[in-house]
Amino acid sequence: MKTLDLANYGPVIPVIVIDKVEDAVPMAEALLEGGIKVLEVTLRTSCAIEAMDRIIKQLPEAIVGAGTVRTKADASAAKSIGCQFAVSPGYTSEIGKHCLDIGLPLLPGVSTGSEVMMANNDGYYFLKLFPAVAVGGI
Template sequence: MDVNMNVSGKLSALQVMRDAPVIPVIVLNDVKQAVLLARALVAGGIRMLEVTLRTPQALACIEAIARDVPDAVVGAGTVRSAADAQACAMAGARFVVSPGYTHAVGQACRDAGLALLPGVATGSEIMMAQEDGLSELKFFPALQAGGTAMLKAWSGPFGDVKFCPTGGVSMANAAEFLALPNVVCVGGSWLTPAEAVARGDWAQVTALAQQACLLVRKDI
């Protein structure tokens, strides 16, 4: 983990990716759980937190973490429109993760000063993102779209692109992805199991975060 990174200034996507081997994909249904979950992850060494916009409470959760957990760097996931990006910035998000890429989302993130990690699954999508100056991308859905074999194939024509595979990535296969030279980190939901969050088992979340930080990756 890049413990020397200044988290108070504007972030780049590469800084978000380099901070730890795993970016947790977080789904929250209760604002009351947001701060406690964030603190548990930070205690385990994970501070780049992707709160997905999959629930009505997501923006309120982002706002609560941004306000009450200064050691965390909260971002928003499942961002699909310029309006989503703008709302996330207003809530205090510092970075955005999207399942795909559009020029409108890219422009909204630039306007708001948000680091963007957009999802791609094809060569054409990579090229479109690169046309807008983006070379740090989320490979999504990673397992379903070809997994490590696809990333190896892309290393030739897209040798200047760095990826965060997400979708089907788990503790069981994370090391295989992280061993690839074009992978900086992975994204996954296994750090915040729904059952552990529901019962408030923050010690388990911290333990999973600590385990994730032990994963070995290329020094990119």
């Protein structure tokens, strides 16, 4: 899958924070039943990797990605459990190139022209405006 392909699965990618691993599968099931297949689970909690692992194993029809990917280790952990994409809160060539090397599609967060140019230079054209509110989005 290419990151750009995510747009084919629906107009919305929910950003999910899972505090309790036992909530992961029921939450994902509810989203799938509502027609949302692409799920971004942030790495903001200690149970995020285990939560994504459960969703991936129990709901193979879900397209699960790791959000808040800030390091190469985050990206590698996401790839190792079967995440189909990653989302970063910013962009560095180091993380972009690592994701390319391990075959993990990346949706980089950008908020400045310089970040857009750097991401484009490394081959990333499908970008996430982040943080949207801080740069005039809603």
